[in-house]
Amino acid sequence: MKNIPLLFFLLCPLAAHSFQTETFMSVSAGKDYRIEAVSGKLFVELSSAEYKASSEKLEKNGYQVSRRLSEDMDWYTVSFSTGLKVLNSLSALKNLGFKVSPDKIYRLKIVPDDPLLGGQYHLSKISAYTAWEYEVGTSSLVTVAVVDSGIDSTHADLSAKMQASGHRAIDYDGSAVSVDALPTIVTCSHGTGVAGAAAADTDNAAGIAGVSWGAKLLSLNVFYGAGCTADCGDSGGPGCVTSDEALILAINYAKTLHNTAAYGKIVLNMSLGGGYTCDTPIQDAVNSAYAAGILMIAAAGNDYGGDVNSPAR
Numbered sequence: 001m002k003n004i005p006l007l008f009f010l011l012c013p014l015a016a017h018s019f020q021t022e023t024f025m026s027v028s029a030g031k032d033y034r035i036e037a038v039s040g041k042l043f044v045e046l047s048s049a050e051y052k053a054s055s056e057k058l059e060k061n062g063y064q065v066s067r068r069l070s071e072d073m074d075w076y077t078v079s080f081s082t083g084l085k086v087l088n089s090l091s092a093l094k095n096l097g098f099k100v101s102p103d104k105i106y107r108l109k110i111v112p113d114d115p116l117l118g119g120q121y122h123l124s125k126i127s128a129y130t131a132w133e134y135e136v137g138t139s140s141l142v143t144v145a146v147v148d149s150g151i152d153s154t155h156a157d158l159s160a161k162m163q164a165s166g167h168r169a170i171d172y173d174g175s176a177v178s179v180d181a182l183p184t185i186v187t188c189s190h191g192t193g194v195a196g197a198a199a200a201d202t203d204n205a206a207g208i209a210g211v212s213w214g215a216k217l218l219s220l221n222v223f224y225g226a227g228c229t230a231d232c233g234d235s236g237g238p239g240c241v242t243s244d245e246a247l248i249l250a251i252n253y254a255k256t257l258h259n260t261a262a263y264g265k266i267v268l269n270m271s272l273g274g275g276y277t278c279d280t281p282i283q284d285a286v287n288s289a290y291a292a293g294i295l296m297i298a299a300a301g302n303d304y305g306g307d308v309n310s311p312a313r
Contacts (some may be wrong), residue, residue, distance in 0.1 A: 012072030138214030141264025273309025
């Protein structure tokens with residue numbers, strides 16, 4: 001209880017200085033950068049010798065000098081109507097001969113406590129840490145439909161993220177094709193790994209971090225079990241495979257769940273592919289799901305520099 005008054009006084013000044021922000025793109029050294037800045041103000045360099053003339057010039061153009069940042073600096077905070085965009089004001093004042101800079105926004109870096117995080121180099125590659133400063137996937141209901149080899153719903157890092165029941169989109173002996181609601185069936189380990197990368201339970205002091213901390217998971221198992229080893233190698237018959245028909249059924253089934261109260265937005269992931277073109281039947285299924293607003297991800301392939309696989313192609 002002794003900490004509460006201190007916390008109150010620390011937080012009150014922040015609440016009193018709330019402000020709006022805006023985002024724009026800037027080009028530097030040939031690269032595009034996303035900048036978030038405080039609306040309605042920026043910094044302008046005004047030398048002491050020219051301060052009076054420069055401040056009058058600013059006021060004539062709708063800008064008000066608010067304060068000097070430091071006695072040993074020539075930088076001043078300049079405010080203007082929030083109806084003006086920061087990017088436009090930066091350009092306008094540069095054209096008037098001023099040296100200017102936006103009041104950029106900084107955020108606390110969010111780093112989850114998952115013990116295997118250090119080995120997840122891909123999170124830095126996709127700028128996940130930057131994205132998490134804005135959103136960790138908990139503001140709205142999203143379900144990642146993993147069209148794969150099934151998700152182990154008992155996995156400690158996944159069990160809390162699973163939708164009520166797993167689903168399969170193919171009968172495993174290949175004698176019939178249907179969409180059945182079943183307890184999650186796992187043909188081999190690949191789908192479980194994919195599900196963890198996408199949406200493992202995160203910041204729970206266990207396992208790995210998922211890209212989305214809040215997304216739910218739906219298992220759509222499309223692989224024939226008889227041909228797969230535990231690690232998804234080939235064990236006979238045609239091997240560890242699926243087919244266009246199974247993928248089409250899975251895509252169409254996921255489409256029926258999109259924008260429903262139970263599943264929210266569907267993101268459909270297919271970390272699979274074949275080295276040929278995407279023929280009309282499955283392309284039509286992909287087009288229909290895309291038209292319905294489903295975000296779809298498919299593997300480009302496992303080999304650097306090779307042709308893009310289907311259905312990603």
